[in-house]
Amino acid sequence: AWPARGDLAGDRALTRDALATWAALRGAGRLQHGAVQLLYAGHLDGRTVAVLRDGDRVARFSGPGRPLEVAATGTDPSAPVALGGGRYLLAPWDSGAAVPGGDAVRVRDGVTEPLAPPTHCGRGPVLDLTGPDGGRTIGDLGGARPVVLGYHSDADHSEAAGHRSASSHSAPGRLTGAGLRLWDRLGCVLPQPTRPVDRADAADFWSGSVPHGGGAADWVCTRFDFAGGGSAGQAALVGRTADSSLSAGAGGCDERRPVSGLWWRAGTGHWYYLAAAGHGLAPEADGPLRHVDVTGRLLVAVPHGEPKARPDTPIDLTAHTA
Template identity: 30%
Template sequence: MTDVEAVEAEPVDVDDAEAALVEHYPRLVRIAYVTLPAAMGRHRRVLLSHRLVQRALPRTRRPATGVGEDADPAYALVRGEVVRGALAYGRRQAGWRRWARAALVAAPLPPQVLGLRLFPRTGDMDELALDRALSELDAPARAAYAVRGVEGLDEEQTTALLAAVGVAAPRKAMHDASAAAKTVDFRSLATAEFDPCVVHARPTDLMRRRQHVRAGAAIAAAATVAVALLGVPGDGGGGGFGAAGPLGPQQAALNRVLDPSGVVRADSGTWTRTARLDFSSWPARGDRTDDHGLLQRALDVWARPSDAVRVSATPGTAQTPPVTSPQLLFAGDVEGAGVVLLYDGLRVVRYAEPVDGGAAPVLDFARVDGASTASASAVVVTRSDGNARYLTAPWIEHAELRNLLKPGGAPQPLKRSADGVTDPVPVPAADGSCGAADSSWTAMRLTPRAGTPDQQPFLLTDLAELTPAHLTHASGPGAKQGEVNDPQALGDWAHAACRLAAARGNGVRTVGNWQFADQQLPDDAGTANWLCTRADTWSGADHVSVQFVPPATAANTPATVVARGQSTAACGPMSPGVLSGVLWKSPTGHWYLVAAGSPEVTSISAGGAVRSTADGHTLAVPAKPTSHPELSGRLPDGSTLAALT
């Protein structure tokens, strides 16, 4: 059963189906190509997409299912057959069906020309990003993306088509495709990168092919002897290949990309001539940038890490091989490890191997698309003994360390090598424990060189990712974020810093703190502050928390979290409005409901167990400690702002 009902139309004549197939052939081939698994390789996907379309022609009159009111039944029939056929190659099948499908994929596909490979042209960075995003989707989601991007169908039409061709959960597939479209638009499928009707033809490795021909008879004879002597072999394990896994058929196309001599190297002055400061303007640094062997191992392990390699990735980061020659950022020995940092326009990849060869290599992926200035200013080189060393950007003039829990303390100098590698920097405690006299939360304070677009110092902190998170601050209307350089910003972060522990390992790009209200509390208790802390990730997800800071709270005491939210515009640049409340006990022992909204809130209303309304953007009314009030705010245009809870 599917979650969408399909509608059956009148039977379609074979002649009509053939006319529709010929007329729309390029569109159908494009749909098949995008839906097929990327693991097949581009050559086989090109040939197989053409085969699927040509085999979609029915032998007899047949009805077309899932046809919309305005759709051509003949075209809908062949399109459905194409999608159904392409989906079959993305299913996980058991038993003899799986082996039969594998044999069909491996079988020769017409047309066959010895030594010739066909593939669409390589696209720009947006198209490469889409190719990576599609590789992470399952077959139904790729099909949904394909028919939406190529055909321009809406969500309901796409869902109906998927149901008609047998997709078990078409709405889930549509949801996954829509999520991918938030990263790269459906319209990107219109480019030549995804057009298997316009292809390049290139030879395979000519020398290797000649050697294979000469050695063919010997290999066959050796295989026959091996079978006779050894019988049926076992699985053999995964050993014998070192840190890089064995080459598969699709790896041949990566040979050029994995050539160390082809890595991109920016010169030392690139950053002074570019309009945007990001990783593409980093020069290659380190004492092993010309070590061909180290670079080759790093590229090989990136392309096909063996089971022995420890791999980690920022959430939402593709772990796919490079598609073009990456840029070299660093290659050198640091703390007993040979480290290579590479950048492919979307990701920074870190490879590290022990100099003494005593342990397995490490491979780390971090998403960095859209990084600029502050968010492209540091990358972890090594971690050991609770410390991290960073490679800093070429536009950084000074580096210092600041303890966020001591806002009045002076920054401490942070030394760097000539290549820009820092001395060890303490990593904040994983549990975020605070409140003790010796508590600390370390942040790096980096100052750009003269001539950079923004010369203000900024703060970065380690959240267990390859790239540190950028910390910002805002006060007043609009939540417009700036750098953390004044006493108010430092004071607010002293209360919010320890809550950063909850964001560790979530792929956080920036964390902004906004003091959106201060409030005079009843019983002459003093002034409380309200903070909204928004963490935005590289994948586009967000995490928001509202924090309450009572009067006379010690500088290093964490604020009280009173509300949380996800996938919300609150405290962000698009729609910053926020409202929340908390039950608070005054020093005299009385309980109150205290609430505050951002400056644009004109009045606050409480309902439920506590009923009251107050003009302005704060409210304080007596309440019982067991109350569960409901809050709402009024905006200048008369609309209502719901409270975060």
Template identity: 30%
Template structure:
């Protein structure tokens, strides 16, 4: 240890107390994101509290004590350096093992910083994709305000192998952040001193307490029986269903080529794949974490998906290394469960509901995801994979390499948030010729384990049996609709279909407009419908205009009676018109209110002031009516 006087230690203690929030924020930034929010908050506080020097060096006989003063700058440099060294050690495997901080310790509660907006989320994702040294360089620059030379010296003393490279990477990351890293790092999402508090899983905690009490009672009874003269231990009871579900040897394993011999072509027909499919220790860990997640485990569940433990042995789909993360995927008949185990970090569990999957919706699953990319594990009946941009419908798809275990190369993620929507990657899955003729399936990622199936239908086929979105009309329709998919991210969507339910000649020779009903079906049942008016456009990807939408509705689905939409449209002459179009069983339209008109046809165009109130109603053959969806 460096020679330090008692005054040095006292100055360090004063600096730690005075600047504690700054030090904890710096430690929280540098620690690995894979630790999980709760563990990361507690570890950041523990590291700063351990950053104080253990003791002062003994003063030589006859030496005068060091002069005390109000300046704590030297003390702050000391505790900041020590904090940085401890935080960096959590990611550097070449360093000695890091002891977990013994304080603070929280029982029965989960702590996590406040949630931020889209910019904070984007920065958090970018930080998770760079090494700890880059995060440390960014913190010294943006949080501590150090000049490059000073930051380089601090990084070098902390053991960073290439401080210059870390500073350059931090600068690049800052430039990619539109809102500025300095402002975002000062937000609540990166402040481990201002946290929300929530309880842990109370039911699981109660079950663990009961299980521990029951185990103690069994052990005590066994000890008493063994101590009795001639006492013999009782026969071991048969394992319960819950215990059997955690036995790697009981995992269901579908035989290869089963998908050729069965009429149920879904996740139950997937054989186990991956190099670690026979690793009982890895499979056992994954099952135990699923049954009783340890503290700090990150749990992600799609909307409407249960995270309950397995009730019986699940089916193994994959076990192997994906981008330095050990991944195991199970299927229990209703859910996909992905266990991700980063080296030396807290695992993650991801749940997604997939009951009633079919050939299209069970064609792939997300096996890995990073900053701006993902990989699919594709179904055994998929013979080829290609990627296309939905916003470039006339561009050919690009073939994608497929590993022998069914894992694809990295695929770009669609844009998230409210930023620009300049591209939308979708993946084409070409089915094997060994199945009865089936066209290629188009899927895209919306944040869940199972990608979303994209479909297309045109009048008069109707929405009852939409086809695959792989022809020119379908691709051109999706080019004008793709960017609306961003609103569905993370909502547990199973499939989305575009139904061109009407084509309407526009007044004054304005060309022909299409009316499209875009319907999203969720795995849990309820759907969302959105009517889009698409007049002639200058480019194939020009977005349409949303005319109406509804949630929790059967509209545009196989059980919907009809759909109706209305918009105001201005001709080149400057005249405004009220346009309306119905689909399905709509065979007439009536307009009341400030505008009165009617048509014995599924489309209507009538001159109307731009702001004139109007109520549009569609007539059905049986005398019923439907109202136009509202924006």
């Protein structure tokens, strides 16, 4: 359990007000006061803030008459808690915090200084933390709680996928180099998770150059491990430049056998169907396509009909052993 921290942790009136507000919001009998834990109470950026946890939910209280903010965050005791304004409440056993790949972050009473991912969308890696199990990188993906971010390179994807079930709960380590650069771009392409996520592991299963002026890009399958159990894969094509027209979500994926495709509009106004598959596989598309070319696990095709009209016919995409 976390100790209550903050300069108002001993203010019983503030805690009572926060509990009463949450109980009124959830309805009589739905809040077990004995199980509710005060995580933080103090002054932040000119506000009085109290943070409470009840099971898998966290509530942020800013005083009587103000709306109570409640979010489902899961039950991972090591997950930081977002306090608003770019500040995070860290687990008491985290011994160090830094900007990913950069300088140390000031922490007082467990609360970080204001932080923000260095991306145009405000999503991406935000903190390197050091805890009992080593280092990890925390990201803001737009959901209710920060997420542990992981990365597998194109070169080691096939080995990582083969051992995924055994390694899924191992410490991910801090993002560095290619992994950090990829997540700086990927955070703005992935859709915001609709459920609390414990961990997101990105595997760039194809890297190369897209013809017809597309430029360099990575095709990524990101596995979301949800708080409370379950997982899902989300594919994305991510251009190497911030303004790349290639960057887009590309539906679901299976990191053990990744294949993904999407329609892309080139600078000429012509539409192309692009698809890629993981190591040892080749993409195969069935639909209204012509001039289909597969080179280096990348499929490129043009639609039947007017090349400048966006096709709306579904494409059946599969992968076979190369």
